[in-house]
Amino acid sequence: MADLFPAPRPLSQAGPGEASSSEALASRLVEAGRQGRPLRVKLGIDPTGSDIHLGHSILFRKLRAFQDAGHTAVLIIGDFTARIGDPTGKSATRVQLTAEVVAANARTYLAQLGQGQPKELSLLDFETPGRLEVRRNSEWLAGLDLPQTIELLGISTVGQMLAKEDFANRYGSGTPISLHEFLYPLLQGYDSVAIAADLELGGTDQKFNVAMGRDLQRHFGQRPQFGMLLPILPGLDGVLKMSKSLGNTVGLQEDPLSMYSKLEKVPDGVVAEYLTLLTDLDLASLPENPRERQRAMALEITRQRHGAGAALAAQADAASLVGGAQGAGAAAAEVPVASLADVNFPAKAFYLLSAVGICASSSEARRQIQGGGVKLDGDKLADPNQEFATAAELDGKVLQLGKKTFRRLVAAAPAVPGAPLQGAQP
RNA sequence: GGGUCGGUGCCCGAGUGGUUAAUGGGGGCGGACUGUAAAUCCGCUGGCUCUGCCUACGUUGGUUCAAAUCCAACCCGGCCCA
Secondary structure, eight states: OGGGOSSOOBOOSOSSSOOOOHHHHHHHHHHHHHHTOOOEEEEEEOOOSSOOBHHHHHHHHHHHHHHHTTOEEEEEEOTTGGGTOOOTTOSSOOOOOOHHHHHHHHHHHHHHHTTTSOTTTSSSOOSSTTSEEEEETHHHHTTOOHHHHHHHHTTSOHHHHHHSHHHHHHHHTTOOOOTHHHHHHHHHHHHHHHHTOSEEEEEGGGHHHHHHHHHHHHHTTOOOOEEEEEOOOBOTTSSSBOOGGGTOOOBTTSOHHHHHHHHHTSOHHHHHHHHHHHOOOOGGGSOSSHHHHHHHHHHHHHHHHHOHHHHHHHHHHHHHHHHOTTSSSGGGGGOOEEEOTTOOSSEEHHHHHHHTTSSSSHHHHHHHHHTTOEEETTEEOOOTTOEEOOSTTTTTOEEEETTTEEEEEESSOOSSOOOOOTTOOO
């Protein structure tokens, strides 16, 4: 049982309501075992974006551990709450999403978690009967009427809401807070009531929300859930938390090369955290050299998602990409093709770059050429006004921007129009 | 509803009548360098087949030879009062 909780952060002094402690959790586990009743472990996720990233996977790994121990994971797709937006960690009101967008996101989430795959390969166990319930909170939230909503609102106070750090900061700094944002903690707390949760998993930033769930359960005559708050994964920058909106994420569904090369360059300071939170590797058994540690970490995490073969291939590709940047080597076949069909000749160099889509605008192209960042078949282009008379003289040549961006020019229309580059921006 | 302050480029934030797409920071892109696509240093950062021409400082009008800068109305937000 100890293995289940390598780093539990039990809810303590959680504002309103009593605290839960790890002893109390342990006793409830024992009690559940005696009764032969699995615990209902809640994890809520709002389908606000289309990607699940490594930061989320800490929670899912823990949820999976509960499944493997015989408990019931209750995964709540916050299709209703997503439309409000969790104010946690936000400095501004979220844009409200439409029902269609939320529904589409929800579908991709389940696929990313491994729905339909054997449990050995998936993040959650979708196979074993009784180990997983997937619920959408619109089931019970969409039908709330005004009297019920008012009852919910009566359970908390403005003071309690403003005690929440994010609200306090925004209120203090004069950033607007819409009233509906106060509803978010209450609604997601009501989820705990609706599914009769014994335990809720969340990041440490979810303390307020988890505590709110306890209050609501008590109000509705249920035994309050325990909160297990797990560490927040730092993002690729090594400072801020991993978050889609900060652009410092690694998505679970990213291709092996992209995943490996992002992980390989995280700051040394967070490598140990990644190893601890995302892998089962033993820190002591790893090499001392920080560079090798990074590589081992990147390899292992890539392996978890894509298998050992793909991970090793990604490692090799990453090395060759950095090393021989000429494109003539290993990655030559992967260079995206750009058609010259829509380019009007004669074409000046800066116009060519924008017409082919390698630069966002012709002005940017001009600057890049002047900055010395553009090469044609390995030769640096010096003059943005250099003119090319016909498509034929460019056919088959490779245009390069910086170290990472390549386009093979083709006179005829290509079969695949400009696929995004490896390492391109999200 | 009243009073008051404010809305500037991807983001934050200077600028309060006049050479110039508009200080600075962040982010991004490029260059050099390196154990890494890290760190550091340097350059660039509105658009246009561009030696010039467009479009820009919440919106729409107005004053002026000239406005992001002055005036009016409107929209949006903060604070105080109700």
